[in-house]
Amino acid sequence: MNAACPSPAPVPHEPWYKYGVAFLLIEMAFAIAVCGYSLYMTFHGYGGFPGKHQGVSTHTDAQHRERSFTQPVYARPHSAQPYQ
Amino acid sequence: MKTHKVEQLILATLGFFWCFLMWFSTAAFSPSIAAHYRLSIQALGLLASSAIWMAPVGRIIAGWASDRFGAPRTFAFILAGCGLISVASAYTSDYRLLFMERTIVAIAGVSFVVGIQHVAQWFDANEIGTAEGLYAGTGNVGAGIGALVLPRIFGTNYHGAFLWLGTIAIGIAAWYLVRGSAAKSAQQRKLVRERSNIRDTVFVWSRYIAIALMLAYAMSFGLEIAMNAWLPGYFTRGFHDAILALGFTSVAGVQIAAGTFAAVQSFTASLFRPFSGFMSDLFQRRKWAPLPFIAKSLPYAPRLHWLGISLVLITLSMVGLTIAGQTGSLHLSVGVLVVMGVFISCGTGGTFALVPLLFPDRPGAAAGFVGGVSTAAAIVYPLVFSTNSHIHMGYMRVALYIFVPFVLFYFWAARYELQPEEHGLLSRALAAEDA
Numbered sequence: 001m002n003a004a005c006p007s008p009a010p011v012p013h014e015p016w017y018k019y020g021v022a023f024l025l026i027e028m029a030f031a032i033a034v035c036g037y038s039l040y041m042t043f044h045g046y047g048g049f050p051g052k053h054q055g056v057s058t059h060t061d062a063q064h065r066e067r068s069f070t071q072p073v074y075a076r077p078h079s080a081q082p083y084q
Numbered sequence: 085m086k087t088h089k090v091e092q093l094i095l096a097t098l099g100f101f102w103c104f105l106m107w108f109s110t111a112a113f114s115p116s117i118a119a120h121y122r123l124s125i126q127a128l129g130l131l132a133s134s135a136i137w138m139a140p141v142g143r144i145i146a147g148w149a150s151d152r153f154g155a156p157r158t159f160a161f162i163l164a165g166c167g168l169i170s171v172a173s174a175y176t177s178d179y180r181l182l183f184m185e186r187t188i189v190a191i192a193g194v195s196f197v198v199g200i201q202h203v204a205q206w207f208d209a210n211e212i213g214t215a216e217g218l219y220a221g222t223g224n225v226g227a228g229i230g231a232l233v234l235p236r237i238f239g240t241n242y243h244g245a246f247l248w249l250g251t252i253a254i255g256i257a258a259w260y261l262v263r264g265s266a267a268k269s270a271q272q273r274k275l276v277r278e279r280s281n282i283r284d285t286v287f288v289w290s291r292y293i294a295i296a297l298m299l300a301y302a303m304s305f306g307l308e309i310a311m312n313a314w315l316p317g318y319f320t321r322g323f324h325d326a327i328l329a330l331g332f333t334s335v336a337g338v339q340i341a342a343g344t345f346a347a348v349q350s351f352t353a354s355l356f357r358p359f360s361g362f363m364s365d366l367f368q369r370r371k372w373a374p375l376p377f378i379a380k381s382l383p384y385a386p387r388l389h390w391l392g393i394s395l396v397l398i399t400l401s402m403v404g405l406t407i408a409g410q411t412g413s414l415h416l417s418v419g420v421l422v423v424m425g426v427f428i429s430c431g432t433g434g435t436f437a438l439v440p441l442l443f444p445d446r447p448g449a450a451a452g453f454v455g456g457v458s459t460a461a462a463i464v465y466p467l468v469f470s471t472n473s474h475i476h477m478g479y480m481r482v483a484l485y486i487f488v489p490f491v492l493f494y495f496w497a498a499r500y501e502l503q504p505e506e507h508g509l510l511s512r513a514l515a516a517e518d519a
Contacts, residue, residue, distance in 0.1 A: 011210045016090045020214050024358035027221060031355030035348045035422060042344045043415070045331030 087265050089206040093215060095264055096199035099159050100223030102256055103192035105234075106166055106249050107135060108227040110186045112234045113242035120240075121179040131183060135190045136309070139459045142194035147201065147452020151280035154273065155202030155448075156264025159195060163257035166192040170250030174243045189246075192253075197455045199223065201448040204440030205267040205276070210368065213387065213437030217361020220436060221429070224354040228347075275445055285449045291508040293442060296497035297435055298454045299490040300391060303398055304431025306461030308353045314466045315346030315421075319414075322475045326414040345418050352425030353432070360433025364390045378498045384441045388498045391438060394430035395491045401427050402483035409476030442505055 110117070111132055118128045150158045166189050173185035199219055207215040238245040267273035288294050319327065319342035332341040366372075367386035375392045379385050401424040408417040435454065443450035468486070469478030500507055 011208070013211060017211055017214065020211075020218055020358075021362060024214070024218060024221070024362055027225075027355045028359055031352050035351060038344050039348065039418060042341050043330060 085263075085265060087263065089215075089268070091263065092206045092265060093203060093219060095260055096155070096159070096202045097219050097222050099163060099256055099260055100195055100199045100219065101226040101229075102249075102253055103163065103166070103195040104223055104226030105230045106170055106253060107190055107193040108230045109170075109234060109242075109245060109249055110190070111135060112230050113238075113240075113245060116240040116242050117182070121182075123179075131186070134183070134187045135193070136459065136462065137187065138191045139193050140456050142191055143197045143456030143459070144452040146194040147197040147448040147450070147456065148280060148285060149448070150198040150201040150451075151276050151446065151448035154264075154266030154277075155198050155205065156260050156266055158198045159202070159264065160257040160261040162192060162195045162198065163253045163260065167250040167253030167257060170246045170253065172250075174247035174250065189250075194456075196220070196223070197448065197451040200436055200439070200451040200455065202264075202266070204444075204447040204451075205272060209384070209441055211365060212440055213361035213364035213368070213433065214358065215361070216436045216440070217358035217364075217433045220432065221354055221357030221359075221361075224357065228351060228354060276447065279445045280449065284446055285453075286510065287508070288443055288446050288449045289453050290510040291505050292497040293500075293504040293507070294450060294453060296494040297391075297439060297442070298458050300395055300431060300494055301435045301454050302458035302461035303395055303487055303490055304428050304435065305455075306458050307398065307465060308350065308425075308428050308432070309459065310462040310465035312346065312350050313462070314469055315349060316342045318342075318469070318475060319345045322409055323414045323417065326412070330414075345414075345421065348418065349421045349425040349428070352422055353428040356426050356429035357433045360394070360430040361437050363430065364434050364437035375495075377495045379501045379504065381501045382504070384438065387434065387438050387441070391431065391434035392491075392494060392498065394427060394434045395487075395494055397427040398424070398431050399483050399487040399491060402479040402487060406476050406478075406480040406483075409479075 114128060114131055117123070117131065123131070146158060146162070169185050169188045173182055173189065176182045176185060200216060203215050203219045204212065234245050267276065316339070320338055323342075324338070327338050327341045330341060332338050364387045367390040368384065370386070372386050373380045373389045375389045378388050378392050382388065401420060404420045405417065405424060408420045436451070439450050439454055440447045464486075465482055468482050469475075472478055472481060497507075498504065
């Protein structure tokens with residue numbers, strides 16, 4: 001990197017700074033975890049964050065209407081099924 | 085009153101977090117409100133869009149008020165005012181009155197610039213990036229937390245939610261008034277107060293570097309909130325077959341999948357923002373100034389370079405999103421979107437690591453201008469995205485016709501090696517005699 005900036009010598013950080021940096025690292029880890037979890041859920045056919053695991057029908061609305069009189073259709077099978 | 089700058093940072097962050105929680109609480113309960121009042125799709129869209137109506141003008145006024153009256157008084161006024169109206173809305177049974185009350189509560193979103201001013205008055209130049217990043221990034225999460233947590237706690241009882249949110253806001257306002265302190269020193273407070281006049285505001289607005297920062301924020305935060313509104317529809321239309329292939333075959337399922345893909349952009353953009361402030365501090369500390377054209381001898385030159393890099397990365401990620409969309413790969417598009425969220429956070433954090441340093445005597449006016457006017461961009465981008473019949477090409481169009489000129493203007497405005505804030509559209513005499 002070019003170091004042409006002639007600004008004064010770095011001032012040592014105050015004690016709070018290391019806690020601030022730790023907090024922002026926690027926030028980043030939280031963001032990565034939530035994104036990873038929600039994308040995993042979604043790419044595997046589940047609801048994704050905030051996790052509507054029970055509310056995602058695997059059937060079209062028309063199929064849903066037809067079958068809703070006979071059996072619950074909200075249970076999601078474990079493997080993702082392609083639309084047919 | 086004895087206090088510490090970390091206490092002031094916590095106060096500002098908590099106040100901002102709660103304001104964002106109130107700002108987006110209407111959206112969190114919009115299905116319940118729509119069901120209760122039997123709203124049409126158009127009425128629901130109007131309710132959703134009303135959240136942003138007050139932002140551009142409101143932030144400009146709030147920025148000026150924080151310079152004039154001090155951040156604690158301004159923040160307490162916003163919290164208490166919005167809190168009281170939120171409490172009133174909990175007892176409202178007429179939809180028109182409820183709509184008006186919730187539009188007023190949405191004013192809470194203007195508090196962003198007040199906290200920026202407050203933090204700038206307490207933290208030194210070598211740590212301002214991290215401090216502003218922690219404030220803005222953590223506070224922004226209030227919007228996401230509201231969408232995720234409020235419906236789980238209150239279910240469809242939005243009356244109860246509005247009551248509690250308003251009551252706690254009034255409590256935070258009282259705490260802010262008692263423990264908040266406007267600036268580190270009386271001398272600094274006096275200087276900022278004296279500069280809170282119309283001539284100094286015009287001076288800030290007419291500076292090339294202020295305009296460049298406003299455009300940089302439009303490229304980052306403006307894009308973030310535009311994408312929040314645009315992406316669910318984009319994924320639903322652009323990747324409909326791919327989402328069906330995942331097993332989301334009902335309308336509700338497709339909406340959930342598309343909403344989840346869209347949410348990752350917003351989530352990473354918010355929570356990586358403190359990291360961007362930290363990177364700005366790191367560039368400053370290591371004196372990294374790698375870009376051509378941009379000034380290298382200014383005391384804060386490395387921060388200008390960090391923001392320049394961020395803007396280039398945002399532009400490239402827009403091109404990448406078009407290319408990923410053209411390949412038809414849903415996984416690749418979502419991956420690019422996550423990266424774009426990080427780059428957007430680099431832009432938002434990098435911008436507000438600079439604003440207080442460029443205008444140390446007018447932090448509120450500068451924050452109001454940069455943070456307020458830029459939100460109007462959120463209205464423009466979706467219009468450009470939707471002008472082409474090929475849905476993936478919209479990002480490329482925005483990158484080429486809007487972002488490239490913005491980046492070039494930034495490089496041009498940041499080239500001055502001495503006092504860039506002296507250069508602007510109006511002469512010094514017209515802008516501010518004593519500026």
